[in-house]
Every structure is written in C-alpha cells, then in structure tokens.
Amino acid sequence: MTEPVTYSVQDGVAFLTIDNPPVNALSQRVRAALMDMIDRAEEEDGVTAIVLMGAGATFPAGADIAEFDAPLAPPSLPDVCDRIEMCDLPVVAAIHGTALGGGFEIALAAHYRLALTSTRVGLPEVKLGLLPGAGGTQRAPRLAGAKAALDMMLSGGMFAVDRPPARVFFDALAEGDLKDAALRFCKTLVAEGRGPRRTRDMRQGFEDAAGYQAEIARRRARVEVQREMAPREIVAAVEAAQLLPFESGMALEEDLFRERLGSDQSAALRHAFFAERRAPKLALPAGTHMPQIExxxxxxxxxxxxxxxxxxxxxxxxxxxxxxxxxxxxxxxxxxxxxxxxxxxxxxxxxxxxxxxxxxxxxxxxxxxxxxxxxxxxxxxxxxxxxxxxxxxxxxxxxxxxxxxxxxxxxxxxxxxxxxxxxxxxxxxxxxxxxxxxxxxxxxxxxxxxxxxxTIAGRMMATYQRAADALVDLGQTPFAIDSAMRRWGWPRAPFELADALGLEDLARTPRADGAQNWAAVLVAAGRPGRAAGKGWYDWDKGGPAPSDEALRLVQAMRPQAAALPEAEIVRLILGAIANEGVRMIGTGMAVRPSDIDVTMMLSQDVPRWRGGPMKAVGGEGLFRVAQAMRRLDHPDTAFWTPEPVWADLIKNGHTFDALNEV
Missing domain, CATH: 3.40.50.720 (NAD(P)-binding Rossmann-like Domain)
Known part of the structure; x- marks a missing residue:
C-alpha cells in the first residue's frame, strides 16, 4: 500500500503531497499522515516553509463521505486543521483542480493560499444536510466577511478562484507549474521574513460590523422559511464567528455538525449523493468498448x-x-x-x-x-x-x-x-x-x-395517481391529499398535477373493480384540467382554487368518511409508491431502490432531503407503513397488499437500503 502523503524537501521547502486517488479524499490515513509529516517538517533542520499539495488531478476534493456513517477515527479533520494553523513554520496551501469541503477547510487553515487560475473551490456540505465541520464557518468569514462566506456555504456551489466570492481567499494565482510557483512564493516569504499568519487571528472580515450583522439578518430571514435545517445552522455558526472567541465558535460548529450528521435529513441527502453515483454503474460484459462521443x-x-x-x-x-x-x-x-x-x-x-x-x-x-x-x-x-x-x-x-x-x-x-x-x-x-x-x-x-x-418515472407517477384516487374512494378529499403531500415537501401534489397535465389521458387509465378513476368523472363533467380553466381546481390568473363543483361531484359518488391525519395520508401514498418500486425490482425493470429514488428526485421533484420515496418509507418504518396499507379497506387489494419482500426485510430489521447492495 502506497503512502497517502509523500514528503520531499527542495531548497528548504518541505512539500507534503497528498496522494489518495482518485480525488485525494481526506480519509483517516491521509489525516494521520498529514499530522506526522507536519511534525517531521518542523523538526527537520533547514526546512523554512511547508507546502501542502495534491497529487494527480486535484487538491483534496473533500472529506471521505463514506466515513460519516461510523464513528470518526482520530485524528479528526478539525484537529488536522488546528495542527496546520498552529505550525511554527509558514504553511502554504498550493491548490489545483478542486478544493471542496474539508479540502478547502485545510486551505483556510494554512497561513497562505496559492492556486492555479483554473482551480475551483467550495463548501458544499449543505448539499449533504451538513455545515462545514473543520473550521470553515469560523475561518472563512474572518477572511472574507459574512456575504462571501454565506454565498459559498448556502449555495454549496463551486467557485472559480479568479472571481468573487473565492478570489478574496487567495494570496496569489498562478499559471503553469504549480510546484515551481509554490517554491517561488515560499522563497519570497522567507526573504521578506513573513512567518505563520494564523487565520483565527485575522479580522478583516469583521471590519464592517454593522454590515456583517445586516447580512446575517438577511440570510436568516431566507433560511427560516426552508424545511432544511442545515442552512439555518450555517447562518448561526457564521454569526457566532463574529460574536464569540474562536475556540467558542469552533465548539459551536462542532456541536451543530454532529447534530446534523445524526439527522434524518443528512442521512437522506447522503443517500441521494451515493445513489446518483451508484445508478450509472451498469454491468456490461468484460471487454465492452465505451466509445468517446463527440x-x-x-x-x-x-x-x-x-x-x-x-x-x-x-x-x-x-x-x-x-x-x-x-x-x-x-x-x-x-x-x-x-x-x-x-x-x-x-x-x-x-x-x-x-x-x-x-x-x-x-x-x-x-x-x-x-x-x-x-x-x-x-x-x-x-x-x-x-x-x-x-x-x-x-x-x-x-x-x-x-x-x-x-x-x-x-x-x-x-x-x-x-x-x-x-x-x-x-x-x-x-x-x-x-x-x-x-x-x-x-x-x-x-x-x-x-x-x-x-419508464420508472412513468410507472411511479401512475401509481401516485392511483393511490390518491383510492384515498378519495375511501372518503378523503382531493384537496386534503394535495395539502398533505405539499406539507410533506413534495410540490407535485397529485390532483393539482393531474390538472396541469390534463385529465383526458389519466381518464383512460384502468382501475380495479370497485375503484374509481376520478379523472374520468371530471372529464365527463366537462372539467378536463387547467387548459380549460377547470378541473379539480378552478384556474384563473390568480392561480388554482379548490373547486366546490368538483368536490360535490365526488361527494355524490362515494361515502363520507372521517378525515385521515396528514401523516397517515402521506404514509399510505408513499407505501403504495414503494410497493410499486418493489414490483419493478422484482421483475428486473429497475435494478435497485436507490435508482428509483434518484429518478423521483431528479425528475419528479421529490425533495432530496427526503431521499426519495424508497428511502422515505424506510425512515417511516417498513412495519408501520405495511400495517397502514394492510388496514386500508379498499377493493384494489392487489395494489395495496405489500409485496413479500416487505416481510423479509421487516423480519431482519432492514429497510429497502438492504436491496441496494444486492
């Protein structure tokens, strides 16, 4: 096994090169090796500066996300960043490729930063339901202020180093050979007598105190209306950077990071991250040529x-x-x-x-x-x-x-x-x-x-409409069902969506004996959807309004019933969708549950922080969802009966995630 960090000295500069392909993720081996190599450089006679670099195509592109599902082994990334920052020799981060998340936090902890002009950096933790956890919320605002720091953290995007908001973090940009540029930079530092410059001691980002707080207030107003929790806590941590001593701000960041790491939202977002990478891994015969398409x-x-x-x-x-x-x-x-x-x-x-x-x-x-x-x-x-x-x-x-x-x-x-x-x-x-x-x-x-x-999307959305119709059969109103799904976080409420698409095609979809196709009822009554200005909703320039006429049509054709709790409506609809997903996997149409989740998140707006319908049902608990489906007294029993694999998973304490590994 090759060493994850290589060490070399040239003209008094120690080069610590992280070599952990393919993206130089900051795994435990890399973190431990960095700590050892910094000690070595400090102790070696003649070394006057340290350069942190990445081998191959990139500087460390982030933490090793696979480690997040288990207790993090020491040394932690915050410990590594602290060690870099407190080093007695000047430490220069020489960056190329992408420096994201923990990789960029290492750069922020370094005393100086140099990058190739083609480099992109970012703090994308919000996309995993997290906040930067190695000092990013405390060091970035010290260097750049609240606006630039929050632009990066709340968007989770990647930014070119030669333009705002990233440019402010870099002391110099370079073209050509990065190692040569870093060596020249270090020689200049030593010649000018410039030693360590610790980010924790810097204050230029706080110079406009009132402007800083105004930016915090503006961002807080935005994030407090969102369902995701990580953006709120990012704003809180960036506010703390200005108000608290560095060590206290770091302690707050650590607490918030650990809380988010253990949250359902972060688990769902990490599931989405891995699901997208797993989906395209097709089992092609050995030797199959992958063409270069131009x-x-x-x-x-x-x-x-x-x-x-x-x-x-x-x-x-x-x-x-x-x-x-x-x-x-x-x-x-x-x-x-x-x-x-x-x-x-x-x-x-x-x-x-x-x-x-x-x-x-x-x-x-x-x-x-x-x-x-x-x-x-x-x-x-x-x-x-x-x-x-x-x-x-x-x-x-x-x-x-x-x-x-x-x-x-x-x-x-x-x-x-x-x-x-x-x-x-x-x-x-x-x-x-x-x-x-x-x-x-x-x-x-x-x-x-x-x-x-x-297609998966087509099958799942047809199931969505069939399940919603079934709940109307049993006495629920279409508007209560739409409201429940919106409040759960899915903007594509079934009956409003049916109106938008037009009810004629849906009206031709067969239903089981005793089950009603409610789209057909509305089309027969001259209410074919949004294009005509009337369907389940009355449509005008002010947007959709629930139709009393549509509701009267429904109530005249089925018994009244007590309203189900919103949580039960959501549980039943998600259960029906997941059951259809299991059927697709059973027939070989779909490979794995996570593929279904990816499809629904990327094409049908199921929120990523729910992880997709298969993941969401696992979060609800397969036993609870299966019981709700079995209790449902509806004539479409084949549709509502959980497939046999549910019982196997429940017996073994598993969720649908277990089928992703098959």
Missing part, C-alpha cells in the same frame, strides 16, 4: 428534439440536427437560441459558451445529417427510415416502444440531470455502452431500466 445526430422537430440539442451543445458536443420539414427546423433553431439566451440570463452559462455552442450545430434535411454520425437519436416520429452508416447505434429518445435501446430525458432536457437508459429485449452491449457514454458526455445521471418503453 458528435451526435438528432432527428426530428419539436420541443423534445430542441431540448436535447440544447443540452448536447451546452455539454460541448457537436450536433447534426435533421428534419424533413425545413420550416419546423428553422423554428426549432430559433427556439434553441432563445433557450440559450435564457440560460445566459440565468448565469447558467456564459455568453461565450452559448455562442460556441451554436457554432457546433449543423442543420439540414434528415438524410444529409447522418453521414458522420457516431450516435443517432430518434427524437420525433417519422424518422425511423432515415439512412445511416452501417453499425451506427440508433437510440430512441421519444416516448413509445423500445426494442433495442432508448434514452428518456426528464424534461426539460437542457435543465434536468436525469436520463432513463431503457434497454429493450434486443439491446446489445454495444448499444448500451453507446447510450451510457452519451449520457455521461452530456453530464446526465443515467438510471438503467429494462422494459419495452416504460
């Missing part, structure tokens, strides 16, 4: 092809866009320009990136676009017989049957990160590899699905 062909006109084209262009791909109708193509290109302009206005991309994207677009008749294709996406009907070079993989990107391979982009394709990789019965490893390579090239999270065209 040019794709998109065939067809309309909204979906336009969105796919924009997404592909923004990701850096060259795109040939072909249709058989030049007018439709011209309209599509105009719409693509508008979307790119909108992305620029939202600062999602820069103007230069938008212009360069359009320069990679070629358009024309479908038959003339396929000659240099690496992959062809059929994104609209009427393009199936377009000739193409032999052996080019054709991917179905539109709704409908999939015999071989399909990619179903969650809308809008240029903004959503999800694509379902649908493998039909005739899919070959070459086709699966090409689809997966394209999804990765486009920056999408690819969730594998085995079906003839059905």
């Amino acid at each position: 040019r794709i062909v998109v065939l067809g006109g309309g909204t979906l092809p336009m969105q796919i084209v924009v997404s592909a262009l923004v990701s850096g791909l060259h795109v040939n866009w072909g249709t058989r109708d030049p007018q439709i193509l011209a309209e599509g290109v105009s719409q693509a320009r508008e979307v790119l302009d909108w992305l620029v206005s939202r600062t999602t991309i820069r103007r230069q990136q938008a212009d360069e994207s359009l320069a990679r677009l070629r358009t024309g008749d479908s038959a003339g676009m396929t000659g240099d294709a690496q992959v062809i996406l059929h994104a609209a009907r009427g393009q199936g017989n377009v000739p193409a070079p032999e052996g080019v993989v054709r991917i179905v990107a539109m709704p409908g049957r999939v015999d071989a391979i399909g990619l179903r982009f969650a809308p809008p394709a240029y903004a959503s990160r999800l694509v379902e990789l649908v493998q039909g019965s005739a899919a070959t490893p070459k086709e699966v590899a090409a689809a997966l390579a394209l999804a990765r090239r486009m920056g999408k999270v690819a969730v594998p699905v085995k079906s003839a065209g059905d």
Whole structure:
C-alpha cells in the first residue's frame, strides 16, 4: 500500500503531497499522515516553509463521505486543521483542480493560499444536510466577511478562484507549474521574513460590523422559511464567528455538525449523493468498448428534439440536427437560441459558451445529417427510415416502444440531470455502452431500466395517481391529499398535477373493480384540467382554487368518511409508491431502490432531503407503513397488499437500503 502523503524537501521547502486517488479524499490515513509529516517538517533542520499539495488531478476534493456513517477515527479533520494553523513554520496551501469541503477547510487553515487560475473551490456540505465541520464557518468569514462566506456555504456551489466570492481567499494565482510557483512564493516569504499568519487571528472580515450583522439578518430571514435545517445552522455558526472567541465558535460548529450528521435529513441527502453515483454503474460484459462521443445526430422537430440539442451543445458536443420539414427546423433553431439566451440570463452559462455552442450545430434535411454520425437519436416520429452508416447505434429518445435501446430525458432536457437508459429485449452491449457514454458526455445521471418503453418515472407517477384516487374512494378529499403531500415537501401534489397535465389521458387509465378513476368523472363533467380553466381546481390568473363543483361531484359518488391525519395520508401514498418500486425490482425493470429514488428526485421533484420515496418509507418504518396499507379497506387489494419482500426485510430489521447492495 502506497503512502497517502509523500514528503520531499527542495531548497528548504518541505512539500507534503497528498496522494489518495482518485480525488485525494481526506480519509483517516491521509489525516494521520498529514499530522506526522507536519511534525517531521518542523523538526527537520533547514526546512523554512511547508507546502501542502495534491497529487494527480486535484487538491483534496473533500472529506471521505463514506466515513460519516461510523464513528470518526482520530485524528479528526478539525484537529488536522488546528495542527496546520498552529505550525511554527509558514504553511502554504498550493491548490489545483478542486478544493471542496474539508479540502478547502485545510486551505483556510494554512497561513497562505496559492492556486492555479483554473482551480475551483467550495463548501458544499449543505448539499449533504451538513455545515462545514473543520473550521470553515469560523475561518472563512474572518477572511472574507459574512456575504462571501454565506454565498459559498448556502449555495454549496463551486467557485472559480479568479472571481468573487473565492478570489478574496487567495494570496496569489498562478499559471503553469504549480510546484515551481509554490517554491517561488515560499522563497519570497522567507526573504521578506513573513512567518505563520494564523487565520483565527485575522479580522478583516469583521471590519464592517454593522454590515456583517445586516447580512446575517438577511440570510436568516431566507433560511427560516426552508424545511432544511442545515442552512439555518450555517447562518448561526457564521454569526457566532463574529460574536464569540474562536475556540467558542469552533465548539459551536462542532456541536451543530454532529447534530446534523445524526439527522434524518443528512442521512437522506447522503443517500441521494451515493445513489446518483451508484445508478450509472451498469454491468456490461468484460471487454465492452465505451466509445468517446463527440458528435451526435438528432432527428426530428419539436420541443423534445430542441431540448436535447440544447443540452448536447451546452455539454460541448457537436450536433447534426435533421428534419424533413425545413420550416419546423428553422423554428426549432430559433427556439434553441432563445433557450440559450435564457440560460445566459440565468448565469447558467456564459455568453461565450452559448455562442460556441451554436457554432457546433449543423442543420439540414434528415438524410444529409447522418453521414458522420457516431450516435443517432430518434427524437420525433417519422424518422425511423432515415439512412445511416452501417453499425451506427440508433437510440430512441421519444416516448413509445423500445426494442433495442432508448434514452428518456426528464424534461426539460437542457435543465434536468436525469436520463432513463431503457434497454429493450434486443439491446446489445454495444448499444448500451453507446447510450451510457452519451449520457455521461452530456453530464446526465443515467438510471438503467429494462422494459419495452416504460419508464420508472412513468410507472411511479401512475401509481401516485392511483393511490390518491383510492384515498378519495375511501372518503378523503382531493384537496386534503394535495395539502398533505405539499406539507410533506413534495410540490407535485397529485390532483393539482393531474390538472396541469390534463385529465383526458389519466381518464383512460384502468382501475380495479370497485375503484374509481376520478379523472374520468371530471372529464365527463366537462372539467378536463387547467387548459380549460377547470378541473379539480378552478384556474384563473390568480392561480388554482379548490373547486366546490368538483368536490360535490365526488361527494355524490362515494361515502363520507372521517378525515385521515396528514401523516397517515402521506404514509399510505408513499407505501403504495414503494410497493410499486418493489414490483419493478422484482421483475428486473429497475435494478435497485436507490435508482428509483434518484429518478423521483431528479425528475419528479421529490425533495432530496427526503431521499426519495424508497428511502422515505424506510425512515417511516417498513412495519408501520405495511400495517397502514394492510388496514386500508379498499377493493384494489392487489395494489395495496405489500409485496413479500416487505416481510423479509421487516423480519431482519432492514429497510429497502438492504436491496441496494444486492
């Protein structure tokens, strides 16, 4: 086993290089080695400065998140940061790649910071339901003030070091060889007699005390209306940096970090983090070639092809866009320009990136676009017989049957990160590899699905509507159900969503004997949804209002019943959705529960801090949810009866998480 930190001395400068591939995560071995190497550098004659660097592609990109589910072994990252800060020799953090979370906290603890101009830094702990736990909430505001510190911590984003808010943290930026730049920097420090400069003693971020507190008040007003707890505690910790001595602020940060680490929200967010990374790991036969996709062909006109084209262009791909109708193509290109302009206005991309994207677009008749294709996406009907070079993989990107391979982009394709990789019965490893390579090239999270065209999202949302209808059968009002789901955190309330999509398609969905399709009832009554201004809700410019007429229609057709508690409504609907997920796994359509969670979080707005429906049911307790489903006296018994795997998991004290490892 190689050493996680290497030690070398050049011209009196000790270089401590962290070498823990692939991202130099700050595991226990790395932390312990850093402590030892700092001791060694302090004790070695002739060493006048220390440089912390990362080997390979990056400075430490963060903590080892896999360690968070067990007691953290010493030395802790705060201890390492304290050791760096209290070192008797000047310590310079020389950064390249990405320095995120704990990696950036190490840099903040160093006495000086140097970075390549291409470096990006951030404090993304909020995305895991946490706050920085190694001094980030105390050191960052000392250097940069409340605004810059909170911009980084509350967004959880990555920031270029040559622009605000990150630029203020760096003493110098460099091009070229980072080690040479660090050596020159250290020689200048020694020549000028500059020694350790401890961040805990710095105060420039507190100079405008009133402005600091005003920023705290402004951010607190924002985060207190959110359901997530981590943002609130980040604001509290950054406020404490100004008001408390450093050691007291650190103690508060530690308490808040440990509290968040043990919370359900953080567990759900960490589940989401790992689930996204697990989903695209498809079991392909050994030796399957993963192509490098640089040019794709998109065939067809309309909204979906336009969105796919924009997404592909923004990701850096060259795109040939072909249709058989030049007018439709011209309209599509105009719409693509508008979307790119909108992305620029939202600062999602820069103007230069938008212009360069359009320069990679070629358009024309479908038959003339396929000659240099690496992959062809059929994104609209009427393009199936377009000739193409032999052996080019054709991917179905539109709704409908999939015999071989399909990619179903969650809308809008240029903004959503999800694509379902649908493998039909005739899919070959070459086709699966090409689809997966394209999804990765486009920056999408690819969730594998085995079906003839059905998607996980489609199955789960159909189940959502079926379960909601069943509760109306039993006497609940559609508006109480919508309210319960919104208050749980899911903005896509079932009946308001049905109105928005239009009730006609849903009205044709079969129900079991004795169960009602309530969308069909409303359509028959002339209330087909939002487009007509009336469905479950009355729609006007002020937004939806619960319809008394719709409620009277329902009440006339089913018995009255006592209102269920909101928690019971949520429990039953989530249970039904999870039960459908178990069925999909049982038939092989879905690989694992976490894939279902990823799909629902990225395409259907299930809140990440709930972890997805499968994770949420585990949090509720499988036994409690299964009992609630069994108690439900509804004629659609096959739908509501928990699948056998529930009993096996309950007997062994497991949740659906146990199926992720199968």
